[in-house]
Amino acid sequence: MREKRPRFQIILPGDFNAASLPCRPISTSDAALTTEQRHFARQLRANRTKPEDRLWQALRGRKLEGLKFRRQVPLAGYIVDFLCIERHLVVELDGAHHEDQHAYDAKRTAEIEAMGFIVLRFLNEEVAGDLDPALRQILAAVGMLD
Numbered sequence: 010m011r012e013k014r015p016r017f018q019i020i021l022p023g024d025f026n027a028a029s030l031p032c033r034p035i036s037t038s039d040a041a042l043t044t045e046q047r048h049f050a051r052q053l054r055a056n057r058t059k060p061e062d063r064l065w066q067a068l069r070g071r072k073l074e075g076l077k078f079r080r081q082v083p084l085a086g087y088i089v090d091f092l093c094i095e096r097h098l099v100v101e102l103d104g105a106h107h108e109d110q111h112a113y114d115a116k117r118t119a120e121i122e123a124m125g126f127i128v129l130r131f132l133n134e135e136v137a138g139d140l141d142p143a144l145r146q147i148l149a150a151v152g153m154l155d
Contacts, residue, residue, distance in 0.1 A: 022064050030136060046083045057081075060102055060133040067140055068100075085124060087117055096151040099128045100137060127151070 023091040057065065057080075082092040084099070091100040098120055103114070117143060118128045127150050130145050148154035 046086075046088070051081075058102070058104065058133065062144065063140060064091065064100070064131075064136050067144060073144060074148060076151070076153075084104040084126075085120055086119075087121070089121070093151070097126045098147070098151055099126050100147060101128065101130045102133055104133045105129055144150065 061080075062085050063076075065080055067073060068076070069080075071077055077095060078100075079092045079094070080090065082089055084092060089099045090102050092098070095102075101118075114130070118130070121128050129146060129150055131146075136143055145154055
């Protein structure tokens with residue numbers, strides 16, 4: 010009987026080693042995620058803010074240049090707002106509660122970037138107003154805008 014190997018590898022904080030980066034796409038849903046993390050991600054998806062919903066309507070269903078985004082996804086022990094696995098891009102929206110947690114956000118961003126992801130952060134106000142500049146920044150981050 011053949012031993013079943015996982016198709017994808019998840020690298021958690023502390024386990025990072027550049028040589029261990031997977032050659033194929035990674036999966037963010039893995040047994041390493043706790044039930045609590047999965048439940049929390051589901052709660053966030055169900056209770057999104059207006060700016061999150063506005064950005065999601067522009068990203069979902071490959072509406073932005075065919076890029077596939079997922080919403081409120083567990084990644085490296087965190088829940089990221091939007092994730093495009095194929096381009097290794099994380100998009101975060103920061104509301105009023107982020108004003109008091111700059112150190113936490115910086116640590117979180119550094120850990121996610123250490124995994125090879127690009128992290129973009131927008132204030133809720135930036136997305137609630139004119140959405141086009143944020144969408145242009147997303148496209149520029151993945152090299153789809155000159």
